[in-house]
Amino acid sequence: MSIAEVTSRISQIKAQLALLSGPVAATGSSGAAFAGALQDATAPPTARITAGTGGVGDQVVANARKYLGVPYVWGGTDPATGLDCSGLVQQVYSELGYDLPRVSYQQAQAGRPVASLAEAQPGDLVAFNSPVNHIGIYIGDNQMIHAPRPGKDVEISPVYATPSAIRRIVPDAPAAGALGSIGAIGTTAPGRVAAGTPYASLFDGAAARHGVSAALLSAVAKQESGYDPRATSPAGAQGLMQLMPGTAQGLGVTNAYDPAQAVDGAARLLKSLLDRFGSTDLALAAYNAGPGAVLKYDGIPPYAETQNYVTSVLSTLEAAA
Structure with missing residues (x-):
């Protein structure tokens, strides 16, 4: 791991500690997270893919929902044992054939920029702080899926602060109609x-x-x-x-x-x-x-x-x- 990556990891730990007093997640309990994951896993494929914009971004969201309830583990890249924020992002995108960098500050430079949260689409990456030390996957309606901090599970929560970077990895979703x-x-x-x-x-x-x-x-x-x-x-x-x-x-x-x-x-x-x-x-x-x-x-x-x-x-x- 490079010095830059170590520095990013240290910043990430600090950010996770700061989040301890942050807003309560929309899916706070592991039981609710499991129920959401089960509902998504048992829905017909077309329902899961076309629920939002109908683009590849919805496939990203559908993939991310599979990991609701997986525990946060710092440095985690294996869903069977735990994921950290960038490990979740990398795992979700790899299943669709996208090779993203390992750490959050590098992921926040991938793809192409999105000007604001108002223009964000499901599947976009939302990154936080400067230097970036936390990242999640936007799902729409000011909500995201992320691995928040030690002691928490992968969850859906509000976008708790203005992202320092929003990046689109997949093709743009179809316009209305x-x-x-x-x-x-x-x-x-x-x-x-x-x-x-x-x-x-x-x-x-x-x-x-x-x-x-x-x-x-x-x-x-x-x-x-x-x-x-x-x-x-x-x-x-x-x-x-x-x-x-x-x-x-x-x-x-x-x-x-x-x-x-x-x-x-x-x-x-x-x-x-x-x-x-x-x-x-x-x-x-x-x-x-x-x-x-x-x-x-x-x-x-x-x-x-x-x-x-x-x-x-x-x-x-x-x-x-």
């Missing part, structure tokens, strides 16, 4: 799969909900599993869309062998990758090899499997067009 237009476009625009395609109604439905080409979803399913919802790869990828268990969990997919859940989860994942990388070929590369590999090589990774995967899916799309 945008989800409706996405749905209308998704049901009629080119890219709808041909009649007779296996699971055509699932692809068309997911395209309408999430603004991803149905033809792209179909091409990915064909490449991944040959439209076999029972497929399991040697690496452990599961189902029609070949989701890895950790990826499926992060997307709220409880059964990757259920075609409806798999297609909906894959649509949300592809939408986030398209928004993040800005092109279909890079999104496909990230779907196959992971976002980290695309970032590492600043393009399609030099892996034969990934390059063949991208070429094959794009060829299927061209043939469908």
Whole structure:
């Protein structure tokens, strides 16, 4: 750990002690936290993802809610034993393929700035003090999820002070009314799969909900599993869309062998990758090899499997067009 990181940690401890006299959390008891986590975990995936703005930020919030009730542990990065504030942030974002720094002051420099809390969207990072020594995940309505201090659990509480930094890591959420237009476009625009395609109604439905080409979803399913919802790869990828268990969990997919859940989860994942990388070929590369590999090589990774995967899916799309 560098001197700067040690200094940040010392400042963080001081801030946590100062918070002892701070406002009471909105979800103060561990029982209430567990109830909230249980409610979120058992809700249908579409309800958990589309409850707010409908963007990737809501996926961040849904992931963060899973850790309500996890105890604060200074330096903690393992949800099984405890998390500190930056450990929580890093864990939540890693499940969606975002590689954030470990400590709060570095996380408060990631992504892009948001001018004020009035412009903040669910999933944004809210950081406190200068130098930054505490950080949380904004969920809307002046509330955040954070790991507050020793003796407390990960909880939902008010944003107790004006943040010293607000950072947006994920793509912007759709503007008001945008989800409706996405749905209308998704049901009629080119890219709808041909009649007779296996699971055509699932692809068309997911395209309408999430603004991803149905033809792209179909091409990915064909490449991944040959439209076999029972497929399991040697690496452990599961189902029609070949989701890895950790990826499926992060997307709220409880059964990757259920075609409806798999297609909906894959649509949300592809939408986030398209928004993040800005092109279909890079999104496909990230779907196959992971976002980290695309970032590492600043393009399609030099892996034969990934390059063949991208070429094959794009060829299927061209043939469908």
